[in-house]
Amino acid sequence: MLIPVIQRTGTKPSIDLSVDLAGIRLANPVMTASGTSGYGPEHGKLMDLSRLGAFVTKAISPEPRKGNPPERVVETAAGMLNAIGLANIGLEQFIQEKAPYLEKLGIPIIVNVVGRDADDFIKVCARLESIECIAAFELNVSCPNVSGGLDFGADPKRLHGLVSAVRKRVQRAKLIVKLSPNVTDIAVTAAAAVEAGADALSVINTLCGMVINVETWKPMLANRTGGVSGPAIRPVALYMVHRVYTKVARDAHVPIIGMGGISNWRDAVEFLLAGATAVAVGTALFVDPRTPIQICEGLTEYLTRRGLSSVRDLIGQLR
Amino acid sequence: MQVTADTCAIFHTATVVANQALCREHYRLTLRVESFAPSLPGQFVHLCPITPPPGAYPSEPVGDGPVGNDRLSNASRPLLRRAFSIAGLRNAPSGVHLDVMYRVVGSATRWMESLAEGDSLSCMGPLGNSFPIQERRPLAWLVAGGVGLPPMLWLADALHRSGKNVVAFCGARSAELLALTLDPNQPPDHSARRATPSALEFARHQVPVVISTDDGSLGFSGHVGLALAAYVEANRTATDDVVLYTCGPERMMDSVAAFCRARKIECHVCMERAMACGTGMCQSCVVPVRDEADSAGWRYRLCCTDGPIFEAQRVIWKPIGAI
Numbered sequence: 001m002l003i004p005v006i007q008r009t010g011t012k013p014s015i016d017l018s019v020d021l022a023g024i025r026l027a028n029p030v031m032t033a034s035g036t037s038g039y040g041p042e043h044g045k046l047m048d049l050s051r052l053g054a055f056v057t058k059a060i061s062p063e064p065r066k067g068n069p070p071e072r073v074v075e076t077a078a079g080m081l082n083a084i085g086l087a088n089i090g091l092e093q094f095i096q097e098k099a100p101y102l103e104k105l106g107i108p109i110i111v112n113v114v115g116r117d118a119d120d121f122i123k124v125c126a127r128l129e130s131i132e133c134i135a136a137f138e139l140n141v142s143c144p145n146v147s148g149g150l151d152f153g154a155d156p157k158r159l160h161g162l163v164s165a166v167r168k169r170v171q172r173a174k175l176i177v178k179l180s181p182n183v184t185d186i187a188v189t190a191a192a193a194v195e196a197g198a199d200a201l202s203v204i205n206t207l208c209g210m211v212i213n214v215e216t217w218k219p220m221l222a223n224r225t226g227g228v229s230g231p232a233i234r235p236v237a238l239y240m241v242h243r244v245y246t247k248v249a250r251d252a253h254v255p256i257i258g259m260g261g262i263s264n265w266r267d268a269v270e271f272l273l274a275g276a277t278a279v280a281v282g283t284a285l286f287v288d289p290r291t292p293i294q295i296c297e298g299l300t301e302y303l304t305r306r307g308l309s310s311v312r313d314l315i316g317q318l319r
Numbered sequence: 320m321q322v323t324a325d326t327c328a329i330f331h332t333a334t335v336v337a338n339q340a341l342c343r344e345h346y347r348l349t350l351r352v353e354s355f356a357p358s359l360p361g362q363f364v365h366l367c368p369i370t371p372p373p374g375a376y377p378s379e380p381v382g383d384g385p386v387g388n389d390r391l392s393n394a395s396r397p398l399l400r401r402a403f404s405i406a407g408l409r410n411a412p413s414g415v416h417l418d419v420m421y422r423v424v425g426s427a428t429r430w431m432e433s434l435a436e437g438d439s440l441s442c443m444g445p446l447g448n449s450f451p452i453q454e455r456r457p458l459a460w461l462v463a464g465g466v467g468l469p470p471m472l473w474l475a476d477a478l479h480r481s482g483k484n485v486v487a488f489c490g491a492r493s494a495e496l497l498a499l500t501l502d503p504n505q506p507p508d509h510s511a512r513r514a515t516p517s518a519l520e521f522a523r524h525q526v527p528v529v530i531s532t533d534d535g536s537l538g539f540s541g542h543v544g545l546a547l548a549a550y551v552e553a554n555r556t557a558t559d560d561v562v563l564y565t566c567g568p569e570r571m572m573d574s575v576a577a578f579c580r581a582r583k584i585e586c587h588v589c590m591e592r593a594m595a596c597g598t599g600m601c602q603s604c605v606v607p608v609r610d611e612a613d614s615a616g617w618r619y620r621l622c623c624t625d626g627p628i629f630e631a632q633r634v635i636w637k638p639i640g641a642i
């Protein structure tokens with residue numbers, strides 16, 4: 001397969017943006033962050049999704065979920081607070097209506113999975129594994145907006161139990177565990193996930209937060225609390241990628257997908273240097289849905305300027 | 320043709336043509352874009368500041384600092400886009416001119432207030448659905464509360480062009496918060512029984528207005544729903560001939576919808592929700608609507624792509640608990 005390269009002039013050397021994510025070949029290291037680009041068709045109206053390294057879906061649970069009442073979002077300083085509540089169309093409707101679209105994209109698809117217990121997670125993974133374009137499942141054990149979700153992500157024992165249970169039932173597809181930042185030491189939960197058989201780690205989900213209206217003395221979100229995302233959390237996310245990489249992932253040879261406030265190629269370079277093999281773009285898509293393409297173009301220019309030929313030369317190279 | 324970043328027609332760099340104060344806290348921003356997809360009243364644009372593109376930085380590092388360190392540049396600007404109803408649209412020699420009207424209430428509108436002629440900003444649009452224009456009903460009533468006015472201006476234009484007989488009801492908390500240019504020779508009627516050509520923005524489209532203020536400083540004294548009721552009482556119009564369109568605070572639209580339900584008047588509302596993406600990706604902007612096909616009898620629809628215009632009697636106005 002040819003690697004898509006943005007060639008500016010004939011004289012520049014070709015730059016290789018491809019990476020290997022636990023055996024999944026990505027043409028470039030930039031993917032969408034779950035829940036920020038729908039199931040594909042919504043985002044596909046705004047940019048050519050085949051130019052992504054991978055597409056990550058909104059969370060899927062066995063049954064459809066209506067999610068939280070509005071207001072579901074509010075802007076915060078350099079970020080936003082959301083409590084969507086994992087509103088989703090459910091497994092069957094996903095298979096009927098969205099999977100055919102995703103199959104045509106020709107890029108690896110990662111399905112974000114959510115559930116109340118291990119059986120829920122297994123139900124979704126087992127049913128979807130036969131769809132070939134689905135390269136991996138990203139277990140969302142860390143959504144702060146539904147009770148139940150966070151418990152898995154914050155408790156290393158329960159997390160280990162969940163991941164090993166799902167691991168036993170998933171043969172072909174890779175398992176990515178999406179870690180919660182709402183813990184004392186993310187290296188502990190990262191180690192539990194890796195020991196239980198995670199093929200890759202997504203770092204990080206949103207940070208628990210809230211905003212209060214001082215006139216009404218009520219929270220701004222109907223769900224009262226939510227998850228903070230966007231540039232405001234980037235230094236925290238970067239630190240957590242660094243910590244997971246140095247304490248767990250590097251020695252275990254488990255790749256990290258870094259995310260949290262990434263808005264441009266410089267942010268992406270920081271995450272790659274800190275140890276991420278790939279990066280995901282979430283909140284920045286709301287400002288410009290074409291951000292992943294711009295990041296790939298920026299990475300190519302950066303590597304050219306630095307005299308490097310592959311984006312892999314950056315991964316974990318923090319001095 | 321496949322939609323790519325370069326061919327997708329909704330991304331625009333807009334130039335400020337004018338940013339004019341209309342009344343206390345209200346402005347009209349006129350933007351020029353090179354081209355604009357066919358669009359209809361009710362649709363909106365999604366605006367934000369332009370972030371400097373990567374190419375805008377020096378290509379070599381300065382000192383030890385990283386190239387293009389813009390970590391702090393966004394601190395005082397809004398991060399997410401904000402939705403604004405298109406208040407008017409016309410072809411201009413150098414592209415298309417779009418009007419939006421805004422009230423300064425927070426971070427984005429404060430940023431917009433600071434824009435001057437020649438400034439650039441990022442504009443996505445047209446987005447959302449539009450007000451349906453009904454062949455068989457010859458009368459149209461527009462009911463605007465506060466900053467619900469902007470979409471009604473363009474709608475008045477479109478309805479007038481399609482030969483409808485239009486009356487606009489405009490309410491504000493007080494006269495100084497009414498973003499309309501008044502004709503001193505055509506004072507609004509205090510009783511709200513009669514619509515008058517008092518507001519130039521509507522009179523231009525042959526649309527008379529009923530004006531109300533909560534504090535009685537102009538026109539009818541009371542909220543716009545009461546003004547509508549007084550007008551209907553006095554005029555006894557055949558309600559079967561009418562379509563009512565409304566935009567404003569949710570409580571006001573709820574009461575207008577109830578008024579229409581009681582009188583079997585067809586009613587369409589323009590909903591507002593906090594939106595992150597404006598394009599159907601994030602699920603932040605939900606409106607609960609009745610849906611017989613759903614086992615619970617209702618479902619959430621997205622304000623940004625299914626709306627912002629909804630049939631009033633399908634909207635479930637009271638808050639619903641999480642499901």
Ligand SMILES: Cc1cc2nc3c(=O)[nH]c(=O)nc-3n(C[C@H](O)[C@H](O)[C@H](O)COP(=O)(O)OP(=O)(O)OC[C@H]3O[C@@H](n4cnc5c(N)ncnc54)[C@H](O)[C@@H]3O)c2cc1C
Nearest residue numbers: 213401402403404420421422425426427428469591592627
């Ligand atoms: C389809 C659609 C069309 C729209 N059309 C228009 C239009 O034509 N004109 C227009 O002016 N607006 C319109 N809006 C609203 C607009 O998108 C913005 O939400 C609005 O202008 C406020 O933006 P802001 O950034 O200035 O305020 P923000 O800072 O986003 O604040 C929004 C509101 O929340 C309040 N708020 C925010 N944070 C807090 C807090 N911590 N405590 C208490 N209160 C808080 C603010 O006071 C303000 O009232 C439309 C919205 C939609 C969805």
Ligand SMILES: Cc1cc2nc3c(=O)[nH]c(=O)nc-3n(C[C@H](O)[C@H](O)[C@H](O)COP(=O)(O)O)c2cc1C
Nearest residue numbers: 033034035059082140204205229230260261282283
């Ligand atoms: C509106 C919204 C919805 C999200 N939905 C999900 C979800 O369904 N599953 C999940 O694992 N993460 C979800 N996330 C978290 C993001 O995938 C990402 O981890 C987080 O937002 C940090 O990245 P960002 O700062 O680039 O947005 C959501 C985030 C946002 C803002």
Ligand code: FES
Nearest residue numbers: 597599601602623
């Ligand atoms: S604003 Fe994102 S789905 Fe409507």
